[in-house]
Amino acid sequence: MILELNNVIKIFNEGTIDETVLFRNFNFSVNQGEFVSIIGSNGSGKTTMLNLICGSERAQEGRIFFEGKEITALSEYRRAAFIGRVFQDPKIGTCAGMTVLENMALADNKGQPFGLKFAINRKRIDYYRSLLEQCEMGLENRMHLKVGSLSGGQRQALALVIANMTKIKLLILDEHTAALDPKSSQTMMYLTDKLIQKHGITTLMVTHNLRYAVEYGNRLVMMHEGNIIKNLHEQEKKKTKVQDLLDTFNAISIESGNGV
Amino acid sequence: MSVFINICKVTLEEGFMYAILALGLYITYSILDFPDLSVDGTMPLGAIVTALLILRGVNPWICLLCSFFAGAFGGVITGALHVKLHIRPLLCGILVYTGLLSINLVLLYLFNQGTSIASFFRMPTIFNTGIGKLIPESIGGFYIRTLIVSFFMAMLCKILLDLYLKTKSGLLLQATGNNEQYVIMLAKDPGVSKIIGLALGNGFAALAGSVIAQSKGSADQQMGVGMVVLGLASVIVGLSVFKKIPKIKATTMVVLGSIVYKAVLSTALALGLPTEYLKLLMAVLFVVALVVSMKKEKHKRRPAA
Numbered sequence A: 001m002i003l004e005l006n007n008v009i010k011i012f013n014e015g016t017i018d019e020t021v022l023f024r025n026f027n028f029s030v031n032q033g034e035f036v037s038i039i040g041s042n043g044s045g046k047t048t049m050l051n052l053i054c055g056s057e058r059a060q061e062g063r064i065f066f067e068g069k070e071i072t073a074l075s076e077y078r079r080a081a082f083i084g085r086v087f088q089d090p091k092i093g094t095c096a097g098m099t100v101l102e103n104m105a106l107a108d109n110k111g112q113p114f115g116l117k118f119a120i121n122r123k124r125i126d127y128y129r130s131l132l133e134q135c136e137m138g139l140e141n142r143m144h145l146k147v148g149s150l151s152g153g154q155r156q157a158l159a160l161v162i163a164n165m166t167k168i169k170l171l172i173l174d175e176h177t178a179a180l181d182p183k184s185s186q187t188m189m190y191l192t193d194k195l196i197q198k199h200g201i202t203t204l205m206v207t208h209n210l211r212y213a214v215e216y217g218n219r220l221v222m223m224h225e226g227n228i229i230k231n232l233h234e235q236e237k238k239k240t241k242v243q244d245l246l247d248t249f250n251a252i253s254i255e256s257g258n259g260v
Numbered sequence B: 001m002s003v004f005i006n007i008c009k010v011t012l013e014e015g016f017m018y019a020i021l022a023l024g025l026y027i028t029y030s031i032l033d034f035p036d037l038s039v040d041g042t043m044p045l046g047a048i049v050t051a052l053l054i055l056r057g058v059n060p061w062i063c064l065l066c067s068f069f070a071g072a073f074g075g076v077i078t079g080a081l082h083v084k085l086h087i088r089p090l091l092c093g094i095l096v097y098t099g100l101l102s103i104n105l106v107l108l109y110l111f112n113q114g115t116s117i118a119s120f121f122r123m124p125t126i127f128n129t130g131i132g133k134l135i136p137e138s139i140g141g142f143y144i145r146t147l148i149v150s151f152f153m154a155m156l157c158k159i160l161l162d163l164y165l166k167t168k169s170g171l172l173l174q175a176t177g178n179n180e181q182y183v184i185m186l187a188k189d190p191g192v193s194k195i196i197g198l199a200l201g202n203g204f205a206a207l208a209g210s211v212i213a214q215s216k217g218s219a220d221q222q223m224g225v226g227m228v229v230l231g232l233a234s235v236i237v238g239l240s241v242f243k244k245i246p247k248i249k250a251t252t253m254v255v256l257g258s259i260v261y262k263a264v265l266s267t268a269l270a271l272g273l274p275t276e277y278l279k280l281l282m283a284v285l286f287v288v289a290l291v292v293s294m295k296k297e298k299h300k301r302r303p304a305a
C-alpha cells in the first residue's frame, strides 16, 4: 500500500451556521503502481480528498499514511518532495513571469538546495528540449519565451512535464484536461498516459470525462457526497462502459430528487 | 552654465545613491509582490549604524556591510511577522517601521551622547578613503568624487543583484512572487523565500542609508521619511519609461528611474518650488507614474488564454 487514508473526518466551517460535513469516517487506499481514475458529481469531495492527500487542507480527524509512514502532520511543501501535482487551472502549475527554460531549471533542481549556484545549466538544455519535444506542441522552440505568453494547452503540457521532471512517487491530476479544447485535451491525455507508463508512477486522476475514466487507468473510483460509491479494480473496470457510469450518475440524481 | 552643470551633477549623485534604495524596493515590490513599508525605518537605521561606527573609527567600507546586515535583520522581522504570525504585509511594514522609530532614537541616545543627529564631518568615508581616494577630487572646478563613488556603488549593487537573480536562490525568489503554489510544488517553503527577499530588500535600503549618510556626513531619523514613496516611484517610473529599450534589464531601468525621478524633483526645485512642497510633489509624481504605468498595462493586456 503506498497511500492510506484512515477514518478521515473533514468538516468545513466547523462550529458556524455554514458547517458542512464532507467526510465522516472516510477510508481510501491506493496500491503501488495503480492508476486510479476518480469521477463523481460536483461537490462530491474529489478535490478535497486530493487536498488532504497533498496537505493543502487538514482533516479534523483521521490519519494519512504514505509508504507506511504517517504524514498527517507533514506540511504541504514537504509532501511535495514525493508528490507531483497538476491542477485544472494551467496557471497554477507554472510561473507566468518566467521563461519556459527558467521554469524547467527550477523544477530540475527540486529536492536539492536552492543556493547561490547559477540556476541554468547549459548542459541540461538539450535534455529539457527532448522532454518538450515529447509534447508535440512546439514548446521546444519556445524555451526562451515567458510562460505567460503560451496558450492554456501548452502551459498545461509544460506543467505536466515539470511535475514529472524529478522522481516522484505519486502523481495527482485534478481535472487537468478540463480547461483545454477537445484536441489539446486528447493530446494531453495521451501524453499523461505515456508519462505514467514510462515511469510506472502511482497516479490519482480526477476527471469529468467518463470516456477518459473508462479508457485510462487500471482502477476506477466514483465518489458521491463524501463517500466512495464505486470502486472497480482491473478486471471489473475493463468491463465497465461509459453508459454504465452514466446510468449510475442518473440513479444517484434520482435518489437525490433531481432526476431527469 | 556652471549652476546648470552643478544641478545635473547633484541630480546624478543623488539618483545613484537613491537607486540602491530603489533596487531594494524592486526586490520586495516587483519581484516578491510584497508592499514593504519597513524601508522608511531600515533606511535611517543603516544611516545611523554607519554614523555611529564611523564615529568609533570603523572603516567606512566595513560600515556599508554592517548597515546592510542591520537592515536585512529588520527585513527578517517584517518577513517573520507575515510568514509566522500571518499578519498582512502592509501592517508588518508599519509595525517594523514604528518599532524602528524607537530603536533608531535609542541607538542615537545611547551611543551619541543623547543627541538626535549623529554628525561625522571630516571623518573618513567611502568618498575619501579606499578607491574614493584614488579618484581626483575635482575636474574643471567640479568636485567629482561623490558622483563617481555613488555611480560605482549603484553599479556594484545592480550587478550583484543581477547575478543573484540568476542563481537558484534568486530564481526561487522570483517564483515566490510569481506563484507561491509553484514554490510549494518544488518542495520549498515559500515563507523562507519571502523572508530572504525582505532581508535583501531592506539590506539594500539600509545600504543606501549608509551611502547617503556618508555623503552628507550625518545621520538622523528624519532621513527615512518618504523613502518608500521615493523608492517605489523610481521603480515604477523606471519600469514604465524604459520598457521600450530592447534587451534592457529591469535593474537598469530601476537605476535610470531613480535618476529620472530625482531629475524631476530637482527641476521643480530649480524652478522655484519651495522645499516644503517637496514631499507633496514626491507623492503626486508617484501617483502620476502609477496611473500612467497602469494605463499602459491595460492597453497591452490581451484576453486570457
Ligand SMILES: Nc1ncnc2c1ncn2[C@@H]1O[C@H](COP(=O)(O)OP(=O)(O)OP(=O)(O)O)[C@@H](O)[C@H]1O
Pocket (backbone or CB within 6 Å): A012, A013, A020, A022, A040, A041, A042, A043, A044, A045, A046, A047, A048, A049
Ligand atoms: N474551503 C471550503 N469551504 C467550505 N466548503 C468547502 C470548501 N471546499 C470545499 N467545500 C465543500 O466541500 C464539498 C466538496 O468540494 P470539492 O471541491 O472537494 O468537490 P469536487 O468533487 O472536487 O467538485 P468539482 O467536481 O466541482 O470539482 C462541496 O460541497 C464544497 O462546497
Ligand SMILES: [Mg+2]
Pocket (backbone or CB within 6 Å): A046, A047, A048, A174
Ligand atoms: Mg474539484
